[in-house]
Amino acid sequence: MLCLGIETSCDDTSLALIENGRALAQVMSSQASLHALFGGVVPELASREHSRLIGPLFDSLFASTGRTPSHVDVVSVARGPGLLGSLLVGVSFAKAFAFATGATLIGVNHLHAHLMIAGLENTLELPALGVLVSGGHTHLYRIESPTEFISLGKTLDDAAGEAFDKAGKMLGLPYPAGRHIDELSRLGKADNKLFPRPYTDNSSLDFSFSGLKTALATYLAKHPDLKTSWNPETGERALENSQGLPDLCASYTAAVVDTLTLKTERALKAYPGCRSLVLAGGVAANSSLRQAMAELAKRFSLPFLVPKHEYCTDNAMMIAYLGNLLASSGYHHPLGFEAIPRGRAIPNDMVHNTRLASVPLS
Numbered sequence: 001m002l003c004l005g006i007e008t009s010c011d012d013t014s015l016a017l018i019e020n021g022r023a024l025a026q027v028m029s030s031q032a033s034l035h036a037l038f039g040g041v042v043p044e045l046a047s048r049e050h051s052r053l054i055g056p057l058f059d060s061l062f063a064s065t066g067r068t069p070s071h072v073d074v075v076s077v078a079r080g081p082g083l084l085g086s087l088l089v090g091v092s093f094a095k096a097f098a099f100a101t102g103a104t105l106i107g108v109n110h111l112h113a114h115l116m117i118a119g120l121e122n123t124l125e126l127p128a129l130g131v132l133v134s135g136g137h138t139h140l141y142r143i144e145s146p147t148e149f150i151s152l153g154k155t156l157d158d159a160a161g162e163a164f165d166k167a168g169k170m171l172g173l174p175y176p177a178g179r180h181i182d183e184l185s186r187l188g189k190a191d192n193k194l195f196p197r198p199y200t201d202n203s204s205l206d207f208s209f210s211g212l213k214t215a216l217a218t219y220l221a222k223h224p225d226l227k228t229s230w231n232p233e234t235g236e237r238a239l240e241n242s243q244g245l246p247d248l249c250a251s252y253t254a255a256v257v258d259t260l261t262l263k264t265e266r267a268l269k270a271y272p273g274c275r276s277l278v279l280a281g282g283v284a285a286n287s288s289l290r291q292a293m294a295e296l297a298k299r300f301s302l303p304f305l306v307p308k309h310e311y312c313t314d315n316a317m318m319i320a321y322l323g324n325l326l327a328s329s330g331y332h333h334p335l336g337f338e339a340i341p342r343g344r345a346i347p348n349d350m351v352h353n354t355r356l357a358s359v360p361l362s
């Protein structure tokens, strides 16, 4: 079975093929350098770029694999959450493709796909505790099955990645700043008293990172010399000659990592019976977060799964993987299903055809 995955929910245009449950190929075009000029994603520019790029990427995916569109059995697309204009490019493309070829159409939840891809190369034992940390999302889920995700907690304001990106903007680092703060942190020593572990003095499994940003702004107002600068045209950063910036990055990272780990530990205690711990999303690339979560999993004697880096950031393989799983269990969407922007609940409107089902999912 050949499944085409399409991802256009934010600022990465990506298409991928899964053949008989295995990754065959993926193509990707990131718009990061375009949006970096504005210090964040500009929705109107993102959707225009998706529209410009999706056709050529589609052609190059098939040219590189020797498959033709008529070989595709299932077309799976990220239907939300995300930027509506961006989602509509992928969803409209997938609908047109399904209509033209007769392939089974399925719209998948981008967040669920981020976590489920952990099962591509490793056995994902369910139920699992899923920690999703990206530029737009911070969620804790109990994953019962590929169709049943119980939301245990989420951010009330900024996402973990946003906490890094906004800090980076204040520090004068390039966007997206997570990777740069991570690199600097590894050269520094954390002062665990410098920043709060926000929104942990309660029993909630939700997160709130906006106060951390304010704490950093207040600190920087007193220590303006710690800021660096970079040139958006060349991507070059001024070389700092003091230990101050690496130490500050290490302290800030420790605050984010401790907060995420603390709430994850609480979730594992509150919802016992999880058989694995999954960390996914762009922030899963963070070295201290990976280490802290791996140690946590070890303490709970759980397998720890993190998708490989290219499947942690936004990618179409995860969309193909989950769509393939759902379609091979008999699910599909009719042409009328909608793209769902961030902030709106994604309806459970898949149609199940028992005659198509090969594997029951739950």
Ligand code: KG4
Pocket: 010, 133, 134, 135, 136, 137, 160, 161, 162, 164, 165, 176, 177, 178, 179, 182, 281, 282, 283, 284, 285, 286, 287, 312, 313, 314
């Ligand atoms: O999943 P992703 O590619 O896009 C979204 O769906 O948001 O995640 C991008 C986010 C950005 O906020 C970026 O700064 C962050 O992941 N990120 C990191 C690291 N690498 C990427 N954050 C912390 N440490 C990293 N090494």
Ligand code: ZN
Pocket: 110, 114, 134, 281, 313, 314
């Ligand atoms: Zn994402």
